Amino acid sequence: MKIYTKTGDKGQTSLIGGTRVPKYHLRIETYGTVDELNSYIGLIMCQGIETHDQQLLKEIQDRLFTIGASLAADPEKSKMKIPDLLDSDIVLLENEMDKMNETLPPLKHFVLPGGNTVVSYCHVARCVCRRAERLTVQLAENSFVDEHVTIYLNRLSDYLFVLARKLTAYFKAEENVWIPRV
Amino acid sequence: MKIYTKTGDKGQTSLIGGTRVPKYHLRIETYGTVDELNSYIGLIMCQGIETHDQQLLKEIQDRLFTIGASLAADPEKSKMKIPDLLDSDIVLLENEMDKMNETLPPLKHFVLPGGNTVVSYCHVARCVCRRAERLTVQLAENSFVDEHVTIYLNRLSDYLFVLARKLTAYFKAEENVWIPRV
Amino acid sequence: MKIYTKTGDKGQTSLIGGTRVPKYHLRIETYGTVDELNSYIGLIMCQGIETHDQQLLKEIQDRLFTIGASLAADPEKSKMKIPDLLDSDIVLLENEMDKMNETLPPLKHFVLPGGNTVVSYCHVARCVCRRAERLTVQLAENSFVDEHVTIYLNRLSDYLFVLARKLTAYFKAEENVWIPRV
Ligand code: B12
Ligand code: B12
Ligand code: B12
Ligand SMILES: C[C@H]1O[C@@H](n2cnc3c(N)ncnc32)[C@H](O)[C@@H]1O
Ligand SMILES: C[C@H]1O[C@@H](n2cnc3c(N)ncnc32)[C@H](O)[C@@H]1O
Ligand SMILES: C[C@H]1O[C@@H](n2cnc3c(N)ncnc32)[C@H](O)[C@@H]1O
Ligand SMILES: [Mg+2]
Ligand SMILES: [Mg+2]
Numbered sequence: 287m288k289i290y291t292k293t294g295d296k297g298q299t300s301l302i303g304g305t306r307v308p309k310y311h312l313r314i315e316t317y318g319t320v321d322e323l324n325s326y327i328g329l330i331m332c333q334g335i336e337t338h339d340q341q342l343l344k345e346i347q348d349r350l351f352t353i354g355a356s357l358a359a360d361p362e363k364s365k366m367k368i369p370d371l372l373d374s375d376i377v378l379l380e381n382e383m384d385k386m387n388e389t390l391p392p393l394k395h396f397v398l399p400g401g402n403t404v405v406s407y408c409h410v411a412r413c414v415c416r417r418a419e420r421l422t423v424q425l426a427e428n429s430f431v432d433e434h435v436t437i438y439l440n441r442l443s444d445y446l447f448v449l450a451r452k453l454t455a456y457f458k459a460e461e462n463v464w465i466p467r468v
Numbered sequence: 469m470k471i472y473t474k475t476g477d478k479g480q481t482s483l484i485g486g487t488r489v490p491k492y493h494l495r496i497e498t499y500g501t502v503d504e505l506n507s508y509i510g511l512i513m514c515q516g517i518e519t520h521d522q523q524l525l526k527e528i529q530d531r532l533f534t535i536g537a538s539l540a541a542d543p544e545k546s547k548m549k550i551p552d553l554l555d556s557d558i559v560l561l562e563n564e565m566d567k568m569n570e571t572l573p574p575l576k577h578f579v580l581p582g583g584n585t586v587v588s589y590c591h592v593a594r595c596v597c598r599r600a601e602r603l604t605v606q607l608a609e610n611s612f613v614d615e616h617v618t619i620y621l622n623r624l625s626d627y628l629f630v631l632a633r634k635l636t637a638y639f640k641a642e643e644n645v646w647i648p649r650v
Numbered sequence: 651m652k653i654y655t656k657t658g659d660k661g662q663t664s665l666i667g668g669t670r671v672p673k674y675h676l677r678i679e680t681y682g683t684v685d686e687l688n689s690y691i692g693l694i695m696c697q698g699i700e701t702h703d704q705q706l707l708k709e710i711q712d713r714l715f716t717i718g719a720s721l722a723a724d725p726e727k728s729k730m731k732i733p734d735l736l737d738s739d740i741v742l743l744e745n746e747m748d749k750m751n752e753t754l755p756p757l758k759h760f761v762l763p764g765g766n767t768v769v770s771y772c773h774v775a776r777c778v779c780r781r782a783e784r785l786t787v788q789l790a791e792n793s794f795v796d797e798h799v800t801i802y803l804n805r806l807s808d809y810l811f812v813l814a815r816k817l818t819a820y821f822k823a824e825e826n827v828w829i830p831r832v
């Protein structure tokens with residue numbers, strides 16, 4: 287079967303459940319941005335990081351597809367069985383941050399994003415994650431959104447920040463902080 | 469002549485045809501996003517891919533400028549001769565996908581974006597392309613947009629997906645799929 | 651102290667000054683996008699460019715945090731001392747462009763973004779900068795925004811364009827231009 291179905295050429299698409307909506311619908315914008323985030327996670331994964339981090343990022347990719355399915359399902363109509371996002375998915379990120387933080391110097395200032403390529407990608411991913419979070423919060427205002435989704439994205443952006451710091455240490459890159467000009 | 473003209477310092481800019489609009493006008497947002505997409509195409513092109521793919525991506529860059537000009541032209545005013553986007557530009561992408569697909573295993577699941585750096589870039593570009601498509605569809609709702617533009621962007625995101633798969637095979641990277649958690 | 655405070659789990663956050671706003675508030679969208687831009691600056695910095703360019707980009711990162719603080723401060727409430735963005739910050743970018751331009755061939759056409767990895771990153775950063783500029787202009791329409799911020803972002807996108815050209819020459823990459831199809 288061909289990838290290109292041409293069914294969206296007029297600017298409309300279908301939610302899970304069948305409802306047709308324009309492609310600029312806030313719901314589509316939201317899961318489209320989760321997709322963009324997922325692509326950056328893939329980019330980070332293949333930069334020579336430790337197997338443990340790779341594995342965790344792969345789990346995150348799985349969860350982002352779970353989130354995608356949840357966001358793509360028409361809350362009014364869909365009867366389809368969709369995988370659930372769980373409390374334990376959020377706890378996994380929290381535990382991981384706690385573990386990483388043990389070895390990191392405490393922070394009193396903002397970190398200048400950068401240091402090496404993969405650390406920079408983490409910061410970009412963190413920002414795209416926050417972009418997705420903003421859209422999710424907005425969508426939740428007018429329509430049903432599983433609140434696990436918003437919390438997960440909020441935690442994920444913090445995870446990406448801590449991962450950036452961990453990788454800075456791991457690759458012996460420099461960590462520079464922002465000292466505001468007087 | 470200097471690049472910086474300062475003419476936009478107050479937050480307005482000119483369409484082709486001379487009409488002044490604020491920079492956050494949906495039309496500007498739209499071609500600004502096409503520009504972002506074009507930058508990612510440039511990034512993919514220089515990652516050691518085959519000459520054939522490079523050449524095709526260069527054609528795509530040309531078409532994205534054609535699209536930029538089309539979107540930047542005030543539909544009410546512009547008398548300027550602007551290059552046309554053609555049916556054959558869309559067919560070119562379709563033929564290319566058909567050719568690439570011949571050698572690829574059929575898909576029954578979503579692909580986890582990633583595998584190596586250039587494949588990841590393709591996925592990011594695919595998502596930026598879809599962001600541009602969403603804006604174009606929205607713009608077309610209130611204003612004239614050549615429908616070739618929307619169709620081209622729809623097809624281009626599919627092309628970038630298939631290219632990602634092709635490069636996965638070419639660089640012998642791993643292709644992982646999403647199996648939803650029960 | 652933990653990075654994740656969970657205070658934003660319900661979708662709201664605090665400006666400097668304490669006002670609670672939803673995360674999709676235009677003000678948050680705007681400084682969130684400046685953060686994204688800042689991450690790309692970090693990415694460019696660590697691609698083996700000259701010390702001089704690195705140093706300048708580090709100054710720009712500092713200024714983007716200054717801009718972040720300025721945008722995050724509730725114009726109605728904040729009494730907090732925040733660092734100022736100055737005319738000289740803008741002049742610095744202008745002088746730098748003038749210097750770089752001396753050695754560059756004059757332009758009569760648009761440049762196809764690309765040539766090598768770091769040049770491509772400059773083009774992406776340029777586009778993200780323009781995205782941030784569009785949001786800033788929109789925010790300024792309904793709320794106080796220091797006009798240095800909009801001008802700085804306008805100039806910064808031009809700086810990133812000239813830097814892309816300079817790095818094209820420095821790394822002996824190819825510069826291709828757009829010649830519109832007749
Ligand atoms: C949500 C969604 C997405 C999400 C991802 C899913 C998620 N959960 O986050 C996003 C926005 C990222 C996405 C992207 C794409 N998608 Co999509 N997506 C959908 C949608 C609306 C629902 C899928 C879903 O999540 N179902 C819930 C889960 C739990 O169901 P599932 O049992 O896993 O079954 C799904 C998968 O097995 C998958 N699947 C089965 N066969 C194939 C074949 C292909 C080529 C793909 C990509 C998927 C796929 O589709 C099944 C049924 O929906 C469907 C259309 C629809 N209304 O059903 C299109 C759909 C599956 N997508 C499609 C396409 C083409 C794509 C893209 C290639 C588009 C692009 N150019 O970027 C990419 C591929 C991304 C990738 N990494 O593989 C097409 C597939 C057409 C085909 N030839 O089979 C569909 C059918 C839409 C259409 N055009 O009609 N998509
Ligand atoms: C649409 C547009 C864009 C599009 C690209 C064009 C497209 N088709 O997609 C986007 C949004 C990507 C863009 C980006 C930029 N643009 Co522009 N763009 C325009 C605009 C509005 C129309 C150009 C057009 O497409 N004309 C239609 C085609 C068919 O015409 P053309 O015969 O090819 O003629 C054009 C080119 O030859 C080009 N050109 C000629 N000399 C030069 C010199 C420079 C430095 C550049 C970049 C282009 C350029 O401009 C001609 C007339 O418009 C003009 C302003 C206007 N209202 O005309 C500004 C304009 C050409 N851009 C300008 C600038 C500065 C830029 C950027 C450097 C901004 C930035 N910092 O990112 C980048 C450069 C991008 C690149 N890759 O080279 C300036 C050039 C000023 C100068 N010193 O000459 C202009 C004049 C706007 C202004 N400030 O007054 N732009
Ligand atoms: C604006 C802002 C940002 C801006 C950056 C600041 C800027 N100027 O551009 C952006 C949006 C980029 C940002 C990002 C982040 N931020 Co912030 N941010 C704020 C905010 C609203 C104001 C900070 C500020 O600029 N003050 C003005 C300057 C002049 O003041 P300052 O004297 O430099 O003092 C600040 C810094 O020293 C900094 N600081 C002190 N200790 C720590 C510890 C940590 C972990 C961090 C990151 C900063 C930090 O906070 C001080 C007081 O605001 C505060 C909350 C608030 N309402 O005050 C949160 C806050 C400082 N941010 C916070 C966090 C967690 C982050 C992120 C990690 C979130 C994420 N996952 O992406 C990132 C880190 C980015 C980085 N590169 O380091 C938390 C810190 C919690 C903690 N454990 O200490 C706060 C307190 C918000 C909260 N959750 O309650 N942020
Ligand atoms: C660190 C600071 O970033 C802001 N903040 C919180 N969530 C987001 C988001 N999704 N996008 C952008 N900014 C956000 C808040 O102001 C917080 O205090
Ligand atoms: C694969 C799925 O992606 C969604 N879809 C289609 N076009 C876009 C776009 N431009 N942006 C985001 N999502 C899109 C539809 O729901 C489609 O079924
Ligand atoms: C080069 C051209 O880019 C457009 N332009 C100016 N500022 C922005 C921005 N922030 N985002 C997108 N496009 C912009 C104007 O049309 C200008 O003429
Ligand atoms: Mg948060
Ligand atoms: Mg499509």
Ligand SMILES: [Mg+2]
Nearest residue numbers: 476804805807
């Ligand atoms: Mg400008």
